Amino acid sequence: MHLESFKIETRRFISRLRPKKYIKRNFDQIEIETTTFCNRKCNYCPNVKYERFGPDNNFYMHSEVFKKLILDLTKENFKGIIAPHHYGEPLSDEGIYSKLEFINKNLPLAQIKIVTNGDYLNLDTYKLLLKLGVKIINISKHSKDLSDGCNELLEAIKNKENSDFKVTPKVFDFWKDFKEDSDYLFNRGGDITIKEAKWNPIKCVYASYPVINVYGDLILCCQDYHSDYVMGNIMENTIYEIWQSPENQLMRERIMRSYFDNEICKNCLFSKV
Ligand code: SF4
Numbered sequence: 001m002h003l004e005s006f007k008i009e010t011r012r013f014i015s016r017l018r019p020k021k022y023i024k025r026n027f028d029q030i031e032i033e034t035t036t037f038c039n040r041k042c043n044y045c046p047n048v049k050y051e052r053f054g055p056d057n058n059f060y061m062h063s064e065v066f067k068k069l070i071l072d073l074t075k076e077n078f079k080g081i082i083a084p085h086h087y088g089e090p091l092s093d094e095g096i097y098s099k100l101e102f103i104n105k106n107l108p109l110a111q112i113k114i115v116t117n118g119d120y121l122n123l124d125t126y127k128l129l130l131k132l133g134v135k136i137i138n139i140s141k142h143s144k145d146l147s148d149g150c151n152e153l154l155e156a157i158k159n160k161e162n163s164d165f166k167v168t169p170k171v172f173d174f175w176k177d178f179k180e181d182s183d184y185l186f187n188r189g190g191d192i193t194i195k196e197a198k199w200n201p202i203k204c205v206y207a208s209y210p211v212i213n214v215y216g217d218l219i220l221c222c223q224d225y226h227s228d229y230v231m232g233n234i235m236e237n238t239i240y241e242i243w244q245s246p247e248n249q250l251m252r253e254r255i256m257r258s259y260f261d262n263e264i265c266k267n268c269l270f271s272k273v
């Protein structure tokens with residue numbers, strides 16, 4: 001066995017020794033696919049291979065599904081990170097602002113996180129996001145340059161042009177990573193080929209929080225592009241009933257202990273572990 005493989009197997013073994021459960025009964029972050037539309041098709045994303053649609057053959061989560069989900073979270077006074085994204089670009093959706101307003105009104109203690117490719121981000125949209133309670137902004141850079149509006153915004157924040165610019169976006173350079181480092185890339189559960197992706201994960205944290213697709217299904221994780229692993233739908237049960245079901249808890253606890261039973265997990269490869 002190579003030294004690297006030996007080290008990985010040892011870390012997997014250690015992940016199984018923890019006496020305490022990894023999976024909490026109440027999660028502290030959630031991702032929601034408010035829209036399936038993305039204006040890009042990056043080489044390292046399943047969107048390059050598939051057309052993604054949503055309810056009624058458009059791209060948007062029905063508002064009653066979105067509201068039901070937020071109200072489920074409200075009943076448990078959710079205070080964690082709430083991120084409206086999956087495989088769509090959240091800021092491409094004109095309705096995102098009213099959705100954020102609804103979250104902010106009902107979950108004032110939650111941390112709203114925007115993960116965006118930056119194409120729709122500029123000074124105006126940034127100010128609006130902050131007004132609606134956004135606390136974290138991550139920009140995923142998917143080409144040599146970010147959009148002009150995004151660059152202007154970053155420059156203005158760097159130069160401290162306004163004391164109200166309280167959120168500094170973090171930029172993750174996937175474009176450079178794809179060409180050079182491959183620190184963040186993975187093969188999306190086997191859906192795409194990434195040359196450098198060769199390691200199965202160790203106690204995969206992506207299983208430790210819920211991802212809700214555009215139909216309101218609680219799915220395995222952010223890699224489950226085709227929603228092949230649905231644990232339940234939030235219009236039939238509350239998100240907490242689904243999350244706390246013994247089947248859901250056991251499946252995730254096993255993944256966190258580096259037992260990969262699902263086909264998608266067996267095929268899931270990371271560039272670095
Ligand atoms: S990686 Fe992000 S920006 Fe690129 S196609 Fe996928 S969802 Fe869109």
Ligand code: SF4
Pocket residue numbers: 189201204205206207220221222223224255260264265266268
């Ligand atoms: S190992 Fe399984 S849970 Fe973890 S990212 Fe891959 S598919 Fe998702």
